[in-house]
Amino acid sequence: MALKVNEVFYSIQGESSYAGRPCVFVRLTGCNLRCFFCDTQYAYEEGDNLQIADIVARVASYQCRLVEVTGGEPLIQKETPVLINRLLEEDYEVLMETNGSRDVSLVDDRCVKIVDIKCPSSGQTRHNDLGNINRLTDHDEVKFVIADRNDYEYARQILHLTDFNLFRKNPVHFSPVFGRMEPKRLAEWIMGDHLDVRLHLQLHKVIWSPDQRGV
């Protein structure tokens, strides 16, 4: 059984509450969305078909127990849950980052899902599967990528719709769009509204050049 893989690489996890930990990334090819701020456009088409056993062997070569399956959008390939199961069977700690347009319950509950909810400036809110909010397990996480005040208000509205239960149960990240939204301003809005969310900076873009691939 094969998946189209854009790249497998070893780096420091830059996102989510796992930020700062060494991590192996399996970036799968293809995405069903086209966010205006996308920093992984190279993953839309480029990639090689690899057997799941070969992907697991490449992951093993890095001698790191934390693995993130990402994209693109991992859930557009129907074999992705099988890859995740194989990694879990090998006792890896497995994260999956998804754009939130597909049903996350297709993936084993032991995998930590980091689920985007797309804000208006992405141009992709119509693709949000908000049913995913009810499918989250206690260890899953939610991320809003925020470019402006309108996005911030949208994210706040979603939290309000869940009666603010979302961030009592799951880590919720507000992530400023790199180079477009000043982190300081977003921090002020969060503090001003006393929102118990996490200001989420992309650590890998601080450590390495923002445009560098494979980090």
Ligand code: SF4
């Ligand atoms: S969902 Fe992610 S990979 Fe797909 S277009 Fe948006 S930012 Fe890019």
